[in-house]
Amino acid sequence: MYPVKRTYWFDIYKNIDKIPSVNCPLLIIHGTAEVVVDFSHGKQLWLLCKEKYEPLWIKGGNHCDLELYPEYIRHLKKFVATIERFPSQRISSRKSRDHFEPPRKSTDVFEVSRKSTDRREKPRHSTDRPEKLRIIPVMLLQTN
8 A cells, every 4th residue: 555645635534644743752553454544554653753652563453453452551551651751851841942832722713602591591490399280271072
């Protein structure tokens, strides 16, 4: 299969496009028997990582069964332990090169917040009081 260079409009997970902006250690886990997302995508993601961590290629792993392999949890624990070992070093090095950046919204379109409908609703009566009996007049018609 050819290397992945970009994503298409119908791809909802544009990881190949986003990976160059990730500035932290990244763990890539991918199954070699993947039928939904080709194995080459996982390899390409790892190649494009700025801070590479040893990837895990699970032989025979498919799309939704990777956690069933013992090496999955083992490798994940190893990654977390490695990251936890050097937290102060990472924070101090990031402070020196990072400038204040306002939080980003998940979309480019600003949404106007709406008032809650709860404010417009009438208060409801407590449910522990018995409901008033409602009498509905019924007209009976007799037919011969």
